Amino acid sequence: MKRVFVLLLLLAVSLVSAQSWQTVSSVDGKFSVQMPNKPQTQTQNQSEQGITVKTTLYVAGSNGTNYVLSVSVLPSKQDATLVKNMMDGIKSGFVRQTSATVKSDKPYTVNGYAGRLITFTVPSGASGSLWMCNKVGRVYTLTVAKASGDYTAEQKKFHSSFKIKG
Numbered sequence: 507m508k509r510v511f512v513l514l515l516l517l518a519v520s521l522v523s524a525q526s527w528q529t530v531s532s533v534d535g536k537f538s539v540q541m542p543n544k545p546q547t548q549t550q551n552q553s554e555q556g557i558t559v560k561t562t563l564y565v566a567g568s569n570g571t572n573y574v575l576s577v578s579v580l581p582s583k584q585d586a587t588l589v590k591n592m593m594d595g596i597k598s599g600f601v602r603q604t605s606a607t608v609k610s611d612k613p614y615t616v617n618g619y620a621g622r623l624i625t626f627t628v629p630s631g632a633s634g635s636l637w638m639c640n641k642v643g644r645v646y647t648l649t650v651a652k653a654s655g656d657y658t659a660e661q662k663k664f665h666s667s668f669k670i671k672g
Contacts, residue, residue: 527663530564532577536644539575540667542568557581557588570653571660572634575668578645589640596647597624600636604628616648616665635661641670 530545531538545564552559561578578592601608606626614623614637621639634651648668650661 526568527667529667530566530575532562536642536671537575537577537646538667538669538671539564539648540664541566541573541575542571545573545575552578559592571657572649572651573660573664574647574649574651576647576649578647580640580643580645582643584643589645592645593622593638593640596638596645597636600624600649601626609633616668619646619668619670621646633657637665646670 527540527542528544529538530541541564543566545566547562547564549560549562552561559578559580561576564575564577566573576596580588580592597608597611600606604626606628609625609627611622611624614621616637616639619639619641621637624636624638625634626636627633628651630653632651632653634649634657636647636649638645638647640646646668648664650657650664652660
């Protein structure tokens, strides 16, 4: 009986966990994504090649896993060099700030959006992935970091819910 109760409790927790994911959309309606709870948001301006780029971060966490979506709005006149430099800057900034070790950096497609997937570990033992793509004048970055264990199920859920509109 105790075993049945524990199984029911685990099932209830997983159902509550699954139901608590909510759709997060940008104010301008350019994207939507599922996150485990209401994210904290922060907007900052960054400089790349002398151009100021507005970036908004959406951060949520649940059960030892952090989920981050960042959206950087590019100037209307952009070139491939700016986008490449920006993506390289996102990667190097992330590695520097977190002391991450890059495990792989390869082309990767999420819901039809071609991008770049970087997998990493950090000194605390956490591991995860950072995916970037350039679409409709924006660089989108989805990051999943799990304190311990395999993060691929969380990555799959987060990535599969991501949609770009327009």
